[in-house]
Amino acid sequence: MAVDSVKQQLNRVFSDEEALINKKLPKELLLRIFSFLDVVSLCRCAQVSKSWNILALDGSNWQRIDLFDFQKDVEGPIIENISRRCGGFLRQLSLRGCQSIADGSIKTLAQSCPNVEDLNLNGCKKLTDSSCNAFSKHCAKLQKLNLDSCAAVTDMSLKALSDGCPNLTHINVSWCSNITENGVEALARGCPRLKSFISKGCKQITSRAVICLARFCRHLEVINLKGCSSIRDEAVQSLAEKCPDLHYVCLSGCTFLTDASLIALAQKCPLLSTLEVAGCTQFTDAGFQALARSCRYLEKMDLDECILITDTTLIHLAMGCPRIEYLTLSHCELLTDEGIRHLSMSPCAAENLTVLELDNCPLITDASLEHLTSCHNLQRVELYDCQLITRIGIKRLRNHLPNIKVHAYFAPVTPPPSAGGNRQRYCRCCIIL
Structure with a gap:
C-alpha cells in the first residue's frame, strides 16, 4: 500500500x-x-x-550513507529522520565521528532499518550497551559493525550481538577498554562466520579469548591484537592451526611472544600478506627465516623495534618474499649496509618495494642509499636519526630516483664556543626567573 x-x-x-x-x-x-x-x-x-x-x-x-563530512553538525533527530525515511532500504551507514549521537537515535535506527548490514559507529562515544541490544533485537542481517572508540561498550554488547546477529563477519572493538575475554568468548560462540576481528588497545583480551576465537571462527582472515599485551604464544599457535585463511595479522605490542608464534604462522598460514609485529622484542632471525621460507605472499611487514634481528633476516626476506612492498625496520639497530645490499638485489626490490623505513638504524650509512638506487619503484624512505647518513648520500639517491620522498633530520650545527672572556653561567632569562 x-x-x-x-x-x-x-x-x-x-x-x-x-x-x-x-x-x-x-x-x-x-x-x-x-x-x-x-x-x-x-x-x-x-x-x-x-x-x-x-x-x-x-x-x-539512501541505501548507502556516509555522514562523516557532517560529523560536527549531525544530531540525533537527523539520524531518526533518515532512519524513518530509509526504512528497509538502508544497507550501509557510516556515523564515524558523530559524537552527539546517543542510544535513543540508534534504537530508532535499529527499529526502522532492520535490513542494515554495515554500520560504522567509530567515535560515537555516547553509545552504550543499549545500542547493541537494539541491534540484537532488530538487525539480524547485520554483517559489519565498527565500535572503535565507543568506550562505554562492555562485554554485554558482545553477548547481545552473539544472540541476535549470527551473520556478523566483521567487528571492530578497538579501544573499548571494558571488553574482556568473556565478551569475546560469547561473540565467538554466537558468530561463527566471523572473518575480521580488530581489538587494538583492548588490554583485557587474553590468550584464552584468542584461543576461543580460533576454535569457533575458523574462517578468520583478519585479526588485529595491537596492544593486547598479555597474549602468549599458545594463542597465536591456536590461530595459525585453526584459521588457515589468515592473511592479515597484527601482533604489535604483544611483547611476550617469541619465535614460536612466527614459526606457527609460517607452517600453517601460507596466505599471509600483512604481518605487523612492532615492539615484539623477542623475535629473532630464526622466526623470520621460517616465515620467509613459507609465506611468499607477504606484501607488508612492520618489524619496528624487533631489536634482535640482524642482516640475516633481510637476506632471507630478500630470497623468500618477492612481493614485499612496504617494509618497516625502524629501531632495528643491528642492521647494516650489508643487509640493505641483499635486499636491494632481491626480486621484491626490483619490482615491488615502494616504502622502506629505517629510522634509528645507527649502522646504516650512505652505502645503503647507493644500494637502494636499484629499487626503481621506491617511493619513500624514512631515515630519521640515522646518524651516518649525509645530505650528499641523499642527493645521490635522488639523482637516480628523482620522484622519491626522503624523510631525514639533520641537527643544526653546534656553534663554536665564544673566544676569550668569562661567560655568564646563566642567561638573563634564567637570572630573572
Missing part, C-alpha cells in the same frame, strides 16, 4: 509540473539517476521542485 501511495503521489506531481526533463524521462529512469548521487547532491535536488523532492528523498536512494 505504501508503494502504491508513493506512485500515486508521483503521478499527481508529474502531471502538475511542466518541467521538460520530467516529461522526457520516465520516473523510473529519474529515480535510477538519483540513486548515483551522494547525500549532499540528493539534498540539493530535493530543493528543486516537488517532484524532485519526492524522488531525492525516496528511501531507495
Whole structure:
C-alpha cells in the first residue's frame, strides 16, 4: 500500500509540473539517476521542485550513507529522520565521528532499518550497551559493525550481538577498554562466520579469548591484537592451526611472544600478506627465516623495534618474499649496509618495494642509499636519526630516483664556543626567573 501511495503521489506531481526533463524521462529512469548521487547532491535536488523532492528523498536512494563530512553538525533527530525515511532500504551507514549521537537515535535506527548490514559507529562515544541490544533485537542481517572508540561498550554488547546477529563477519572493538575475554568468548560462540576481528588497545583480551576465537571462527582472515599485551604464544599457535585463511595479522605490542608464534604462522598460514609485529622484542632471525621460507605472499611487514634481528633476516626476506612492498625496520639497530645490499638485489626490490623505513638504524650509512638506487619503484624512505647518513648520500639517491620522498633530520650545527672572556653561567632569562 505504501508503494502504491508513493506512485500515486508521483503521478499527481508529474502531471502538475511542466518541467521538460520530467516529461522526457520516465520516473523510473529519474529515480535510477538519483540513486548515483551522494547525500549532499540528493539534498540539493530535493530543493528543486516537488517532484524532485519526492524522488531525492525516496528511501531507495539512501541505501548507502556516509555522514562523516557532517560529523560536527549531525544530531540525533537527523539520524531518526533518515532512519524513518530509509526504512528497509538502508544497507550501509557510516556515523564515524558523530559524537552527539546517543542510544535513543540508534534504537530508532535499529527499529526502522532492520535490513542494515554495515554500520560504522567509530567515535560515537555516547553509545552504550543499549545500542547493541537494539541491534540484537532488530538487525539480524547485520554483517559489519565498527565500535572503535565507543568506550562505554562492555562485554554485554558482545553477548547481545552473539544472540541476535549470527551473520556478523566483521567487528571492530578497538579501544573499548571494558571488553574482556568473556565478551569475546560469547561473540565467538554466537558468530561463527566471523572473518575480521580488530581489538587494538583492548588490554583485557587474553590468550584464552584468542584461543576461543580460533576454535569457533575458523574462517578468520583478519585479526588485529595491537596492544593486547598479555597474549602468549599458545594463542597465536591456536590461530595459525585453526584459521588457515589468515592473511592479515597484527601482533604489535604483544611483547611476550617469541619465535614460536612466527614459526606457527609460517607452517600453517601460507596466505599471509600483512604481518605487523612492532615492539615484539623477542623475535629473532630464526622466526623470520621460517616465515620467509613459507609465506611468499607477504606484501607488508612492520618489524619496528624487533631489536634482535640482524642482516640475516633481510637476506632471507630478500630470497623468500618477492612481493614485499612496504617494509618497516625502524629501531632495528643491528642492521647494516650489508643487509640493505641483499635486499636491494632481491626480486621484491626490483619490482615491488615502494616504502622502506629505517629510522634509528645507527649502522646504516650512505652505502645503503647507493644500494637502494636499484629499487626503481621506491617511493619513500624514512631515515630519521640515522646518524651516518649525509645530505650528499641523499642527493645521490635522488639523482637516480628523482620522484622519491626522503624523510631525514639533520641537527643544526653546534656553534663554536665564544673566544676569550668569562661567560655568564646563566642567561638573563634564567637570572630573572
